[in-house]
Amino acid sequence: MKNFGPFSTYNPEKDTPEAALAENSNILFIKDNDGNEWYDVQRRFNEKTLKVVFDKSGVIYSASYDASSLWPVNAYVAEVSVDDIPDLFPLPIQGLDWQFNGAKIVPRTYTVEQLKTQAQRDKDILLNQAAKEIAPLKDAVDLNIATPDEQERLKAWMLYRVLLSRLDPGTAPDIDWPQSPQ
Template identity: 40%
Template sequence: MNKYVYSPTNNAFYPAELQDVYESAGSWPSDAVSVDDSIYIEFAANTPPHGKQRNAGKDGKPEWIEAASPDPLVLTAIAEGDKVRLLAEATAAISPLQDAVDADIATDEELQQLKVWKTYRVMLNRVDVSAAPEINWPEKPK
């Protein structure tokens, strides 16, 4: 007996041993197709090949198709979120260094680190997220 079934409609695998549980919850797919372990391993347990995504084939079993290009607006939104996160990290690193300068107790190393982090933050602010995914992010200081 095969351990998994595949639903072309849901493009998802289900453990056959849990069919009773899914049925009692009213969520067992009516189009479930039994698949052998090799199909499950290729299409569920492993990472898709580069540039591919899983899709239901005409035979009701999974197949690899070319992955759709991501929506440019989604890529821009992701890049904007990354930029905000990186700016927050830079600001968190700058704050105690700037405090040391303001208190006139900064060491030479702290002054150097402050300059490096401020330069990084300026370069981050200059990043054009609309160029996503082709963004040349500045290197984060260590």
């Protein structure tokens, strides 16, 4: 399977058809460190293979069977046989949860710092969701118009929010997340 990159933008040599296209049609050109021009590279790929675009860490951020739909500026491109695509690999790409390890697609390995950052982001999202659930229930209680069901739901959401607020994202990935009220 073929592997190219990293690709970066360049200005075509003067007095070439590419230079005219770049100047007159605002077309960008990219090539890799070995001088392989992206528009030429696309023709070298097998139409039946998956092409993945990944960064220097191997994190895949784009993939397609059609190389012309990819734009790997500041990235690498590898060709992957259909037989080597993991069953759970999503197309189109959703998130940054997969890596190319030089030979195949594998689930992404996160550093502890990345896991801590993800945990803080997840905690913030869940706290915001809890606040949105609590606000109208709290209003109903404050106005003395809450039903018994609303009072119970308010209590459950408030407990959930307190438990979330006590979580330390610095302990990621070993976090025991509280269960969201239904």
